[in-house]
Amino acid sequence: MAGQRYLHLNLVGNEINNHQGALAYERDHGGGPDRQNAYLPISEMGKAAEEGYFTAMFLGDIAGTAGSPAPDGGPPEPITAFAALARETSYLGLIATASCSFYDPYNLARLLASIDQISDGRAGFNAVTSVSDEWAQNYSMEAHLDRITRYKRADEFLDIVTALWEKREVRIDADQIKRFYSEQINHRGDFFQVLGPLNVAPSPQGRPLIAQAGGSGPGIAVAAKHAEMVFTNATTRQQAADYRAELDAALVARGRAAGSVPAIPGLVPYLGKTRAEAEELMRALDENVPYELYAPFALVQFGLDFTFDSIDDPFPLDQIPHPETVKDTIKSTYGNYLGLYNWIAENPGATVRDVTAQSLARGGAQHRKFVGSYDEFVDDLALWHADGQIGGFNLMFPTNVIGVRDFVAEVVPRLIDRGIYRGKPDTRPLRERFAGE
Template sequence: MADQLHLNAFVFPAGHHEAAWRHPSTQPERIHDADYFHQLARTAEDAAFDAVFVADIPALTSNVAYNAVGGLEPITLLASIAAATSRIGLIATASTTYYEPYNLARLFASLDHLSKGRAGWNVVTTVSEVVAANYGLDVHPDPTDRYARASEFLDVVTKLWDGWDEDAIVLDRATGRFADIERIHPADHTGPLFHVRGPLDVPRPPQGRPVLVQAGASNQGRSFAARFAEAIFTAHQRLVDGQAFYADIKDRATRFGRAPSEIVILPGICPFIGDTDTAARELEREFNELTVPEYGLRLLEQLTGVRLCEAALDKPVPQELFHDAGDVTDNARSRLQVVAGIVQRERPTVRRLLHRLAGARGHLAVTGTAEQVADTIEEWFRNGAADGFNVMPPFYPGGLELFASRVVPLLRERGLFRAEYTGSTLREHLGLSRPRSRFANEAHVTAAGA
């Protein structure tokens, strides 16, 4: 367990509640305005959050009819945020299925340079099948093929990031030599899926490599994360489930020869905060009453493959919708399992389930006072379920401002969270070491052998 909590602000246009854009406290007219995102990032930075995180699906989904979705490209957005901030980390989602290694390695190396070492990459293989047609594919690749590509993709990208030795730039004005080409190494990668010569046209990133983040919770996703990830975003409803995931990932990391401390585990938390428990629940009710049932029913259909009609809203959720959710030993559909657990434990009506998912999409939802939110965070942190949290305010900008002004001071009083930044890079915020270049390792081995 880490000595202190880590907190990310998961930036989602108007807020994580699906009806946030309809509430008068939000500003949906600003969700394509750089100044809006600068404001959110500065709020998180003023509270000494580790990072802001931007998710991405490179397609316009059908739910745009009922929600303020359709986002700015995340690496471009974070480059803009980098210029408006100075310390907070910048984590962008990008797909190994729909990028090429050289292009993505160059983009993240550039972001790391421009931000002076604050870049992180949320590595995804992309679940959404609608993306394929945007990239000239007739069929979205299956999970096994996507993870095979992702593994080789990571190998290529790290070779490219490591291509320039730390002292490759000599900057010798007297002789006219800018760089020592003997200290710049081509990737020369030839594999089943990629043939990439390299090297990059930018030096090694300030962090050595941008921080690698992953969010898959299936068995394949867990193994991939345990091998590569330095931070993991995950979703759990109960402490016991968080503890099981935490222990499993740390154990898998050990089997890959990694120290458990090399991976920071960050479940999502969606807090509705009020002066009293009653006020918080009233605020949540206001948002839930603004939901459009058609929107939630579409999402439930995407998850289960079964279409329910609005006439079923006040009937119990059919148990058979989740017959193929699997269990902890067969969790290929991990988010379906999370929702299945809610249904099995709570036996909700369809309307109640849609409201449960409206704010957090299966992540932990906490409704109450700042003290109650802080209590939940402390319980998970002290009991081996989390190294910190991916904070998912139900509405922006006010939800983040409430968390920063009310919950963060309580966490500091309890000795759980920093009062100010002690480092300048995302790796330093997360307590992660700067990775040694593979080419430096090879040179060391060669010299030792000689």
């Protein structure tokens, strides 16, 4: 990490990561295109991110939904959205999440290689394993696989897509014509049989970047073998340092260099010219959220199943298991659990309402929330940058298009002045941007 000069900023473009009161707020503040075409906000955000020299846009993937009727939210599938955004932008990286639990590797290798080709080498694959039984039931499974099996499948899955992508080459023939050759991989494993070759030509970066999100022991082991960047949920600088140490140990055990894979935590910024203005933004958004209805959801998503009399009662931290005791067994996302646990421990007296706000209502799931002025925010980012434990941030704005535009206008110039952010587009192929940091 020591050699890295600039922060990477990635924009997380999923509406689900906005504040839960954002739609009403945007309606009242003239922001946001018609949601019926949910690609339009992605397009506007992507173009704004490119103006702000972001390294990449990140789209999480919700591979199903639960209940019937299911709550609203119908974003386009990430790879499909990026096929359009690739032609509306010139250098923004396009990192699509897709689940190794639900796809077949040949299908996905082909789709992602196609985005890589369409974008001239800007595609990335955020390889996740997902957590939901309801989603799994859309993919011919009775229930989701247990964590160990999920990650074994993901490991084999990534072996296959990497082999398919890497067994391709470009040759210039005697007539000066570019021709593409690819080879069979003859894979026969525990989960998949894939002959190959892949039928999509390589992009200028050879193959898509592989990113990973999943912070349990088996998740880190898969990241250490395959990932070129990881999406984490450090809510404190200490947690970022602890994660860095754990990832580095796993990388070294795999024969890779410590620090060679940047860890990029999520971050939700509430900003204004002054701190009071930022607090007012949060208050105005909070006003749109029926907290009593949200509390049970917020707790269940962490596997926290207990009753409470009043939403303003203190949150009973002593009733939930310490993260270390559930690290490899919890069904939900370990990093979310850890982040939320740490947050509650660091905020004594936090009520059920506060925990609901932190974990669900205020956007970005359990990721760190920052509330303050533009200048305070730049100071905060500079501190994290100076620690050298993170490669940058995956930003999730409480409001959608409005938040990104405000950030690009107000914060980006301040970061450039501070010397911790590039003042021009990074035009290298995506994989090179994250390499060796």
